[in-house]
Amino acid sequence: MSTAIKTVVVPIYSDKLYSEGKKTADRFYSNLSNFTLVISTIFTLIGIILAEYIIYVFAPGLSAETHDLATILIRITLPIVVFSSLMDINRGILQVYKSFVMPSIAV
Numbered sequence: 001m002s003t004a005i006k007t008v009v010v011p012i013y014s015d016k017l018y019s020e021g022k023k024t025a026d027r028f029y030s031n032l033s034n035f036t037l038v039i040s041t042i043f044t045l046i047g048i049i050l051a052e053y054i055i056y057v058f059a060p061g062l063s064a065e066t067h068d069l070a071t072i073l074i075r076i077t078l079p080i081v082v083f084s085s086l087m088d089i090n091r092g093i094l095q096v097y098k099s100f101v102m103p104s105i106a107v
Helices: 002-019 022-049 051-058 064-077 080-096 101-106
Strands: none
Touching: 002 022, 002 080, 022 051, 022 064, 022 080, 051 064
């Protein structure tokens, strides 16, 4: 997912920055960040609600105890999707400004 986000963000943001100005580019960044936040939050909430069914699909045949543990763990780890998506957008923006130190440290 991070490669797809950066592949889209870097060319579009840099095109808007150099052709239409910083204000338009920042508006694009804001809209993209808000859209990504909303969509990833929706998917995360759906995943948390349907966690036990997701475990049944991807790991059938688990014992009841293991299934419960896997359900708890997936509910704990799913919010990472939201933060990871926003972090990838910010990495792409930093690459447009030729700032490569902070993105490489964050990996």
